[in-house]
Amino acid sequence: MKRIGMVASLALLASQVLAQANLPRxxxxxxxxxxxxxxxxxxxxxxxAAVPGKPPLVSPRSLSSKGELVVVPSRDWTSGFFPGYLxxxxxxxxxxxxxxxxxxxxxxxxxxxxxxxxxxVGFKVYDCFGPGYRLTQDAHYRDVIxxxxxxxxxxxxxxxxxxxSWDHHRELWxxxxxxxxxxxxxxxxxxxxxxxxxxxxxIAVAHANTTLKNHFxxxxxxxxxxxxDSATGRVVKKTTHQGYADASAWARGQAxxxxxxxxxxxxxxxxxxxxxxxxxxxxxxxxxNLPKDLVPYWDFNDPAIPHxxxxxxxxxxxxxxxxxxxxFSKQGAAYxxxxxxxxxxxAKSYTARPGTNGGFLLLHSTGHKPAGGEIDAPIIYADYYxxxxxxRRQALAAGxxxxxx
Numbered sequence: 001m002k003r004i005g006m007v008a009s010l011a012l013l014a015s016q017v018l019a020q021a022n023l024p025r026x027x028x029x030x031x032x033x034x035x036x037x038x039x040x041x042x043x044x045x046x047x048x049a050a051v052p053g054k055p056p057l058v059s060p061r062s063l064s065s066k067g068e069l070v071v072v073p074s075r076d077w078t079s080g081f082f083p084g085y086l087x088x089x090x091x092x093x094x095x096x097x098x099x100x101x102x103x104x105x106x107x108x109x110x111x112x113x114x115x116x117x118x119x120x121v122g123f124k125v126y127d128c129f130g131p132g133y134r135l136t137q138d139a140h141y142r143d144v145i146x147x148x149x150x151x152x153x154x155x156x157x158x159x160x161x162x163x164x165s166w167d168h169h170r171e172l173w174x175x176x177x178x179x180x181x182x183x184x185x186x187x188x189x190x191x192x193x194x195x196x197x198x199x200x201x202x203i204a205v206a207h208a209n210t211t212l213k214n215h216f217x218x219x220x221x222x223x224x225x226x227x228x229d230s231a232t233g234r235v236v237k238k239t240t241h242q243g244y245a246d247a248s249a250w251a252r253g254q255a256x257x258x259x260x261x262x263x264x265x266x267x268x269x270x271x272x273x274x275x276x277x278x279x280x281x282x283x284x285x286x287x288x289n290l291p292k293d294l295v296p297y298w299d300f301n302d303p304a305i306p307h308x309x310x311x312x313x314x315x316x317x318x319x320x321x322x323x324x325x326x327x328f329s330k331q332g333a334a335y336x337x338x339x340x341x342x343x344x345x346x347a348k349s350y351t352a353r354p355g356t357n358g359g360f361l362l363l364h365s366t367g368h369k370p371a372g373g374e375i376d377a378p379i380i381y382a383d384y385y386x387x388x389x390x391x392r393r394q395a396l397a398a399g400x401x402x403x404x405x
Contacts, residue, residue: 042060058109059078077120083105083132110144125145164176182264186267189201220282242368244369244370291310343390343393364376
């Protein structure tokens with residue numbers, strides 16, 4: 001165990017030196033300034049919004065339409081991104097204060113390891129306990145990851161061949177599966193590595209295969225929601241919840257597909273997953289409605305384009321996914337170049353001024369436009385994937401492998 005800890009410490013030290021040498025200094029200084037503000041404001045906002053008898057508010061998500069900091073309970077699907085972001089700041093800087101803050105906010109998410117009412121246990125748990133374990137080799141973090149994965153498997157249906165997404169809106173869907181769910185598979189792959197139990201891996205592969213079969217159109221764009229018959233596994237309908245229309249290409253959904261199948265290829269080496277990731281990347285990058293700065297509109301088919309809102313969060317996810325894809329694909333040089341251009345544009349035109357934006361780093365994300373929520377707003381997962389992408393870029397620039405496990 002001491003040897004593992006020493007190896008982890010040396011690897012972290014090397015990554016920190018690398019990060020400090022290559023990450024844009026201005027962007028990193030801004031990230032630290034903004035994160036410090038969020039750490040100051042989150043407990044105050046949580047105290048103001050607390051409701052007796054309701055779950056505690058533990059993690060910042062966004063700003064309200066009135067500019068007030070929105071803090072959410074651990075059950076919210078975005079709750080793990082802020083502690084995960086703090087772990088990435090620790091990786092980038094090596095400063096103990098960021099590890100301390102990351103640990104403080106990570107432990108607040110631990111109850112979600114047993115929450116089987118949500119498919120988003122991967123987003124919530126793995127995006128903070130995952131980097132936490134990678135950077136510290138804390139055995140308790142490993143145990144939490146495995147237990148959370150076991151919880152997620154309870155939502156898998158052998159008849160459908162996929163993990164059920166939402167439990168709400170039962171009047172609309174019988175067994176909904178959303179493209180976002182591809183990201184939760186990383187938790188399952190990690191659990192097999194950490195435990196040796198192949199059942200997690202098998203469920204992840206089954207879900208990826210079912211999604212590959214049913215979620216995509218001929219042009220490799222993705223539907224948002226596929227509704228299945230829970231008894232037979234038959235597709236009932238293909239629809240959307242957060243996109244412009246059932247037949248449109250919701251930008252963040254395409255980003256999830258790109259990132260998800262790239263990750264699945266990393267974990268399985270199945271060439272079908274690599275081909276799908278490349279197809280989705282090409283759909284995004286060659287779409288006529290993709291702006292010159294590569295930061296997508298919230299939906300590629302919104303008729304209001306070019307006056308539709310952008311989604312910086314989708315841009316950050318796309319950049320991070322493209323950087324990993326560049327390590328596998330024969331088109332890697334082009335993907336890496338476009339990802340770097342996208343990151344530079346986010347840093348130049350989509351970052352907040354110091355001390356503003358509630359402490360969030362990126363501006364101009366879109367959460368749920370059809371519901372009127374988080375439109376042209378900062379959202380914590382945008383910051384998370386932006387920082388992840390910056391760290392991936394600096395590793396590639398130095399000829400180093402990506403720190404993913």
